[in-house]
Amino acid sequence: MFTLSLHRATLLSLAAIAFSGCATAPPSDFKGLNPSKDHYTITATALDEHTIKATTVYRPANGVCSEDTEAFDWRVSRQAAELDREKPTSANEYSFKSPLSIHILGCQLNAAHSHLGLELREGQGGTHRTQDMYFFPKSEMPAREGRHESLRSVNQTRLCSHTFYIPRLGSKVRRFINCFNAEKDAGGYSPAFVFEDLKDKTIHYTFSRVAEDTPSSPRSWLKTPDGYRPCVNREFNSYCQDPPELKQFEMNGQQCDIYPGCTLPEGLD
Template sequence: MKRLIRTAIPGFCLAFTAGCASSQPNTFTFTADLPPDFVYQAIAKYVPAEGETCSVPGGRNTAVGYNMNWRENYQPTAEIALRRTVSGCPLIINRIELDINATYGKARGDFDADVASVFIRNEVEDQYKSIVNEADESSFYGECQWLFRTSGKPRILRKLLNCKTIDAQGERGTSQPFAAFTPDQLPGKTVKMHIKLADEERPAIGNTWVKVPNGWKRCMGKGFEDQDAYCFGNYKDFSGFQMVDGRQCTIYPGCTE
């Protein structure tokens, strides 16, 4: 009896292929090392595998989410499939879209987010290609910084999150944190995102706060109705503001001078 032989994509051995000596896992592990009060959400997106002419009607079910309910059930480690079949169409992972969420207060809206990405392509330029070490792990790094501003007539302090890549020396780059792999790098491996929090915060909008020896003071502008309240050279008239916990303050971050 002839053995049944099916053409397999290099690096992957189909379980139903007769005479297949070994097979590689169809999953890899994604995890993250994040500062306190940080979590991530991930959406793994899939496209038809190379050489496939099929499509998924409406693109339905071609993405898988992780930690979508992060407030109630956050899991730092996810097992992500490399290949899936949806509506009879063989798909391969194309990218992972990551939201880095960080909270700075107790109210539901006291958080902000920035993004990171993992790209999976058949070809990746050497300068961008991530390395998997002998322990079957690959890491990429970023630094997030809080940017503060005030909002509304009470001038309530709000924060924005800004995340960038960092190099081996800890210098911030210009792009958001990312990693890039070819599919054959990932079976059974672990990809880890490392995010650190910058030591200092800074104003989200220039020329609206003034640096003083023990913090930052908010320029008054034309009054509390002036939402922009640029300094415009007036570094003597300052306004108070309200912390998210309700405290009335005159300086950030210490609140009182």
């Protein structure tokens, strides 16, 4: 046994537990982390074609682990524990149960923030976006009281839309999602909650689609009444010419002519 250095204690503050579902009790992956029985729950309603993963980051309860705590294996402090998702009521409903704290060889770490990652299902060709929520000791919350009241609500609504593009050296369409708080006055801040009040609390996120998909570079696509058609890339730019020269692209394993419908309506070419 040796004394835990302040440097390694600081590294401990980065310990994270990753969740991809919900279970009534922690799995064997928590062995050695000693999760608390007290917990909070995050539920979410996802968009069609999307899945959700969740991560909780734990930090030392007193800011840093005491130097006289028992030494620990750094690899254990970074262990990712994936939980099975409870049987949902629908394909778009998700639930995640997160322990309020974990204990690593004499050091208590409390939940500091959780992340929800929204991403397109496998094969859809897209990137993910993360929504964050933060947990602060009651003594630190007054400094945040001036922010919009929606940032303290357990019911969070995000309005989302997709942007699509074709990489210059590729042919597969890619999409990424943009989400913003339904309460415009909330600005770009993330919701924050009092840690001492988290026990048995449920925080719910609703993701809603509010607009049609749009190209990241509108001048590279020809907009038609039925959707968007990509123009052929030129040596120095990919903008549509007059008249436009159009090309096919790959989407969901198919060769397509138009986004998002893939196949042109009868009579068009």
